[in-house]
Amino acid sequence: xxxxxxxxxxxxxxxxxxxxxxxxxxxxxxxxxxxxxxxxxxxxxxxxxxxxxxxxxxxxxxxxxxxxxxxxxxxxxxxxxxxxxxxxxxxxxxxxxxxxxxxxxxxxxxxxxxxxxxxxxxxxxxxxxxxxxxxxxxxxxxxxxxxxxxxxxxxxxxxxxxxxxxxxxxxxxxxxxxxxxxxxxxxxxxxxxxxxxxxxxxxxxxxxxxxxxxxxxxxxxxxxxxxxxxxxxxxxxxxxxxxxxxxxxxxxxxxxxxxxxxxxxxxxxxxxxxxxxxxxxxxxxxxxxxxxxxxxxxxxxxxxxxxxxxxxxxxxxxxxxxxxxxxxxxxxxxxxxxxxxxxxxxxxxxxxxxxxxxxxxxxxxxxxxxxxxxxxxxxxxxxxxxxxxxxxxxxxxxxxxxxxxxxxxxxxxxxxxxxxxxxxxxxxxxxxxxxxxxxxxxxxxxxxxxxxxxxxxxxxxxxxxxxxxxxxxxxxxxxxxxxxxxxxxxxxxxxxxxxxxxxxxxxxxxx
Amino acid sequence: xxxxxxxxxxxxxxxxxxxxxxxxxxxxxxxxxxxxxxxxxxxxxxxxxxxxxxxxxxxxxxxxxxxxxxxxxxxxxxxxxxxxxxxxxxxxxxxxxxxxxxxxxxxxxxxxxxxxxxxxxxxxxxxxxxxxxxxxxxxxxxxxxxxxxxxxxxxxxxxxxxxxxxxxxxxxxxxxxxxxxxxxxxxxxxxxxxxxxxxxxxxxxxxxxxxxxxxxxxxxxxxxxxxxxxxxxxxxxxxxxxxxxxxxxxxxxxxxxxxxxxxxxxxxxxxxxxxxxxxxxxxxxxxxxxxxxxxxxxxxxxxxxxxxxxxxxxxxxxxxxxxxxxxxxxx
Numbered sequence: 001x002x003x004x005x006x007x008x009x010x011x012x013x014x015x016x017x018x019x020x021x022x023x024x025x026x027x028x029x030x031x032x033x034x035x036x037x038x039x040x041x042x043x044x045x046x047x048x049x050x051x052x053x054x055x056x057x058x059x060x061x062x063x064x065x066x067x068x069x070x071x072x073x074x075x076x077x078x079x080x081x082x083x084x085x086x087x088x089x090x091x092x093x094x095x096x097x098x099x100x101x102x103x104x105x106x107x108x109x110x111x112x113x114x115x116x117x118x119x120x121x122x123x124x125x126x127x128x129x130x131x132x133x134x135x136x137x138x139x140x141x142x143x144x145x146x147x148x149x150x151x152x153x154x155x156x157x158x159x160x161x162x163x164x165x166x167x168x169x170x171x172x173x174x175x176x177x178x179x180x181x182x183x184x185x186x187x188x189x190x191x192x193x194x195x196x197x198x199x200x201x202x203x204x205x206x207x208x209x210x211x212x213x214x215x216x217x218x219x220x221x222x223x224x225x226x227x228x229x230x231x232x233x234x235x236x237x238x239x240x241x242x243x244x245x246x247x248x249x250x251x252x253x254x255x256x257x258x259x260x261x262x263x264x265x266x267x268x269x270x271x272x273x274x275x276x277x278x279x280x281x282x283x284x285x286x287x288x289x290x291x292x293x294x295x296x297x298x299x300x301x302x303x304x305x306x307x308x309x310x311x312x313x314x315x316x317x318x319x320x321x322x323x324x325x326x327x328x329x330x331x332x333x334x335x336x337x338x339x340x341x342x343x344x345x346x347x348x349x350x351x352x353x354x355x356x357x358x359x360x361x362x363x364x365x366x367x368x369x370x371x372x373x374x375x376x377x378x379x380x381x382x383x384x385x386x387x388x389x390x391x392x393x394x395x396x397x398x399x400x401x402x403x404x405x406x407x408x409x410x411x412x413x414x415x416x417x418x419x420x421x422x423x424x425x426x427x428x429x430x431x432x433x434x435x436x437x438x439x440x441x442x443x444x445x446x447x448x449x450x451x452x453x454x455x456x457x458x459x460x461x462x463x464x465x466x467x468x469x470x471x472x473x474x475x476x477x478x479x480x481x482x483x484x485x486x487x488x489x490x491x492x493x494x495x496x497x498x499x500x501x502x503x504x505x506x507x508x509x510x511x
Numbered sequence: 512x513x514x515x516x517x518x519x520x521x522x523x524x525x526x527x528x529x530x531x532x533x534x535x536x537x538x539x540x541x542x543x544x545x546x547x548x549x550x551x552x553x554x555x556x557x558x559x560x561x562x563x564x565x566x567x568x569x570x571x572x573x574x575x576x577x578x579x580x581x582x583x584x585x586x587x588x589x590x591x592x593x594x595x596x597x598x599x600x601x602x603x604x605x606x607x608x609x610x611x612x613x614x615x616x617x618x619x620x621x622x623x624x625x626x627x628x629x630x631x632x633x634x635x636x637x638x639x640x641x642x643x644x645x646x647x648x649x650x651x652x653x654x655x656x657x658x659x660x661x662x663x664x665x666x667x668x669x670x671x672x673x674x675x676x677x678x679x680x681x682x683x684x685x686x687x688x689x690x691x692x693x694x695x696x697x698x699x700x701x702x703x704x705x706x707x708x709x710x711x712x713x714x715x716x717x718x719x720x721x722x723x724x725x726x727x728x729x730x731x732x733x734x735x736x737x738x739x740x741x742x743x744x745x746x747x748x749x750x751x752x753x754x755x756x757x758x759x760x761x762x763x764x765x766x767x768x769x770x771x772x773x774x775x776x777x778x779x780x781x782x783x784x785x786x787x788x789x790x791x792x793x794x795x796x797x798x799x800x801x802x803x804x805x806x807x808x809x810x811x812x813x814x815x816x817x818x819x820x821x822x823x824x825x826x827x828x829x830x831x832x833x834x835x836x837x838x839x840x841x842x
Contacts, residue, residue: 301724303723303724322728323723323724323726324723324726324727324728327725327726328726333724335720335721335724340720341718341720341721341724342718342721342724343718343721344713344714344717344718344721344722344784345717345718346717346780346784346785347713347714347717347784351710351713351714351717352721355710355714355721355722355725355727356725356726358707358710358711359707359726364707367706367707367708368705368706369704369705369706369707369709369710371705411725
């Protein structure tokens with residue numbers, strides 16, 4: 001590529017009250033390439049794309065777009081120039097139809113009235129051009145996550161597009177939807193659009209990336225070709241080698257803690273599943289989105305109504321108990337979504353950490369809280385997890401994603417627990433925190449002899465940490481694998497009902 | 512100069528809008544009326560504000576859990592009517608047992624008012640009715656009942672001692688309504704800050720799903736919030752009945768608005784999870800202060816209602832500005 005780049009950023013710096021989110025970063029994007037931005041949380045990826053999309057202004061540095069110096073005044077301005085971003089959080093209004101969403105804010109009018117026919121025609125054309133199987137008059141509320149993303153992308157394609165920014169677009173897509181998205185990206189590429197793509201997933205970089213720019217702590221590290229080896233990329237991103245991330249774990253399985261027999265939920269998300277977990281082992285549940293891997297734990301914890309089941313925990317039948325009663329017996333479920341289910345964002349870290357343990361004697365006597373003891377206990381816990389900043393009186397919402405996750409972990413350490421259920425414990429967490437979380441899980445298993453159930457969509461996590469794995473598909477358990485059997489190929493094989501056929505497809509997309 | 516502004520901004524962020532509003536109100540009314548800043552008048556303000564203070568504290572519990580209670584006014588009315596009627600009946604039946612009839616009246620009135628809270632709590636926690644619809648519906652039920660019981664006329668015939676003690680009496684020079692309110696403030700402060708239940712109110716309003724996963728009985732917590740709210744409004748109703756010496760079905764109509772206003776001015780979040788009891792007390796005092804000041808300044812009573820509405824909106828706007836300040840200071 002020797003033609004002049006589509007977009008060129010030079011020496012971009014963005015400061016937030018003394019803290020440099022971006023420090024002298026360079027970035028170039030050519031038309032028809034997929035340029036991956038790679039880095040830990042807080043490395044500055046979001047700030048960089050916000051600057052390119054016109055949402056944030058740089059303190060210093062230069063932006064050249066199609067060879068000319070550019071000063072973006074707003075997102076609207078960037079859109080007019082053909083620079084569009086699809087962020088993780090969608091900006092769709094569920095009550096409106098697809099076409100109404102596509103033209104939101106730039107409705108076409110005739111004599112001051114909405115020109116519905118013109119918009120309908122244009123929306124139909126845009127969707128057809130992109131090859132999306134969506135009806136323009138469909139209601140957005142009933143679309144799947146992938147389809148909603150299509151609408152977001154169609155929005156970007158409403159006007160002539162030169163730069164498309166995708167911020168972790170596959171985070172909540174199933175494999176099939178991901179595949180569709182990738183073929184779309186390739187299609188867009190062929191139309192000379194430059195694509196900036198943010199992802200944490202290695203295999204995605206291999207599949208669609210052309211070049212990779214690595215950021216660390218707001219600094220530009222390097223721009224490399226997409227075929228750079230994994231451990232090289234991880235080393236550049238973290239400053240650490242890959243085998244330093246996963247700790248070695250010694251398993252000493254003891255007596256059975258949890259036994260689930262024939263669990264089915266009323267919403268059919270889990271069908272006739274049976275699993276068991278012993279002390280001193282880490283049991284994984286792997287599966288795609290919608291396989292029921294999370295639901296099995298949630299219904300076991302009393303969150304999803306079940307039809308029939310025999311659930312014994314420490315020898316006691318618990319299938320009819322409430323979450324509170326189950327927690328009191330020593331099972332702790334750590335949810336995947338911190339914001340939605342995990343933390344009270346506007347309350348202090350201290351209150352969050354102490355919340356599950358307020359009934360225990362170390363935090364209260366009778367109905368009266370021991371506030372001094374609480375403060376001391378919480379300080380101790382937050383020190384164990386090296387919470388940053390260490391002030392536990394700060395609102396949980398003010399901590400970074402990784403530190404919020406530490407608050408979640410401190411929560412489950414505030415009282416005696418026999419079985420920990422981690423639901424996607426490292427979603428949206430940087431590698432540093434990730435390593436700390438894995439060490440924590442190892443210590444739970446090795447030192448405290450606790451039982452751990454690990455539900456994860458992150459295959460390396462399952463491969464490196466677990467002692468036994470259940471693979472789920474369509475609500476049923478399709479396989480149970482132990483120690484040496486736990487390899488990528490074995491797990492993938494059971495991700496799909498019609499194993500062989502789909503596997504070849506999956507591997508095809510992998511390569 | 513810029514330093515002064517900086518400290519003002521910092522104070523606004525730390526303390527919220529309420530201290531500023533209080534200072535401004537005191538300054539304005541001191542200029543408008545000579546009688547305003549006198550000890551006697553300020554005790555007067557405190558006494559007049561007790562009813563709103565009690566209701567606002569109750570309202571705060573509902574707001575903390577992420578809901579609100581529009582039926583607090585009706586609770587006042589129903590408590591007043593039922594309390595006065597049963598007290599008068601008991602007194603007529605046994606003219607010699609004054610204290611017993613007062614006791615019966617208080618119990619009956621308190622129970623009637625609290626019942627509204629109980630029904631609210633059941634609807635909201637168990638039946639998942641939205642707090643808006645549930646308390647709006649109960650407001651109509653309660654008001655209708657109060658009117659039905661009295662035929663719309665005031666209830667007379669309570670022993671004089673009731674009004675003498677709970678309306679006009681003093682303990683060590685302190686008006687009884689103020690004394691009772693102070694005791695209740697202390698009790699509620701204790702519940703909110705030093706008991707599990709108090710913490711659970713914040714937790715349920717902060718994130719009800721996280722609270723559930725942390726092993727909290729969220730339904731029971733929600734239920735308790737509305738019962739406590741009803742109980743506080745019932746206390747206010749009983750004290751107001753003593754002051755008026757009659758049972759009235761048409762008192763408390765402005766209470767829902769004023770109590771929510773007092774809470775919001777005091778920084779209680781309408782989304783739940785945030786708010787401090789001491790600020791709510793000052794919020795209620797502030798509204799009482801403004802009403803008293805406007806009376807002294809001879810502002811027409813209908814116009815006063817306008818002012819309260821404007822104040823509520825201004826407080827919310829000021830709070831939004833404060834949030835924006837917080838955001839810019841952080842950058």
